[in-house]
Amino acid sequence: MPPRFLLAFVGLYGGYGMVSPFLPAFLAERGLDPRAIGLVLAAGTGVRLLAGPCAGRLADRRGAGRAVLVVCGLLTAGATLAFLAGHGFPALLAVGILYAAASAPLAPLADALALPAAAAGRFAYGHLRGAGSAAFIAASLTAGLVAGSFGTAAVLALGALGFAGLSAAAAGLPVPPAAPEREGGGLGRLLRSGGFLRLVLAAALVVGSHAVHDAFAVIRWREAGVSPAWIGLLWAEAVAAEVAVFLVLGPPLLDRLGPGRALALAAAAGILRWSVMALTAALPAVAAAQALHGATFALLHLACLRRIGDTVPSRLAATALTLYGSVGLGLSTAGLTLAAGALYAGLGPGAFWVMAALCVPAIPLALSLRQDPVETVRDAVAEGRDLVRPHQPD
Incomplete structure (x- = not known):
């Protein structure tokens, strides 16, 4: 399996494995009550429904799937770190919306780059995606240990590192040959x-x-x-x-x-x-x-x-x-x-x-x-x- 694809998927799902389970607990530590936490997460869900297709369409229209993936990975890493500086509901809501918008297209864009390489016989997509799931498990287990010893802020910092690693690896991924787009x-x-x-x-x-x-x-x-x-x-x-x-x-x-x-x-x-x-x-x-x-x-x-x-x-x-x-x-x-x-x-x-x-x-x-x-x-x-x-x- 090509190392850069492996590193990209490990960074992506490792980042998710760190952040997803512990983000609600971090928001609670910053003083948000259950209702406010629900609003932050619900707003993120709504934003994802729009941000994902918009980023995908941009990637297709410009033939820039790799570039959009790299930028979104960096924005996700930055938004994850921005949670650490956030205090109060308005600030954490704003960061949550940014995090949701940036992270929504990550998995689909990574798949869009991986599928042509898999179809060309370079690797089996299932093996790559399985490695991502294994990384999610390992990251979640590690996050539990880190949260117990150093707190949830340290977990989010490690998650940001995973997303940054995705961007670094994605920058070297092959770009599928561009197909001319007809009008419409x-x-x-x-x-x-x-x-x-x-x-x-x-x-x-x-x-x-x-x-x-x-x-x-x-x-x-x-x-x-x-x-x-x-x-x-x-x-x-x-x-x-x-x-x-x-x-x-x-x-x-x-x-x-x-x-x-x-x-x-x-x-x-x-x-x-x-x-x-x-x-x-x-x-x-x-x-x-x-x-x-x-x-x-x-x-x-x-x-x-x-x-x-x-x-x-x-x-x-x-x-x-x-x-x-x-x-x-x-x-x-x-x-x-x-x-x-x-x-x-x-x-x-x-x-x-x-x-x-x-x-x-x-x-x-x-x-x-x-x-x-x-x-x-x-x-x-x-x-x-x-x-x-x-x-x-x-």
Whole structure:
């Protein structure tokens, strides 16, 4: 695996692993109450929905994916350090918005640079993404030790170092050959592509279905008498399953099934996983369900990126990936997380049945992708054709 790609992904996900778990605790230490912390985080979510696609579109229009990634990495590092100087709600809110805007396009832009190199046979994308997940785990564990010894401010400083490392490594990444952009840009045609929209919707349903788990699984397990040590192991098991699929199991499974059937399998795994969570909190059953995270997230992500890489022209790759990640997945996750509280309050563990139901329509959506020619989006955009109506020969 090329060292610069490896260092870029380790810096990116290592930075996230440092900052994400401890940012709320840092804001609390700076005097923000829970309501104010929620406002800072919610504002960041809203900003991400706009900043990600805007940065992706800029990268595509200018053919400057690497440059935008480097600048956004440096801005994210600077914003992370700026938290250390912030005091009071207005200042921390402003820094939080800057951090969200700068960090939103990092993962999609890194993927947009990695996918062409992976397609050229330089490495397997799953191996690279698995290394990023492993870096997230290692950084989170390190952050816990650092926070206990030196405080959360030291954790954020290390996170900033990770993002700066991403920028340093990204500056040397290869740039995919630029494709000439026709007038009109192809963005409208991409947004009218039935195949692309079905892909994003299917992924949004499955990823969004994690909302009740992420918000209330620990509460559910604690109420059932599961010890904190076992709860920690259950979370670690899910991330380990994710890494195993990225590194070992996912690529050959994806080659065998293809993106459509692999995405359908991820949705079916979601139905099974959330059904188990609705029915029982018995430790053996929950442990088996947690292992399915390798399918409900990692296999899904591999399938979606394979499909996007196969069908979307390189000059729209950053746009497509930011729409997929920041808008499709981000909007569904934010909306369903907001709904999760009311669902769990009203239904208790029965809220997991709602999450299982969300995965059901994702299966036919995913399987419908197998009926679309791989070249549909790529060729239609290249030729200036309409992606909705079939092309008729002259």
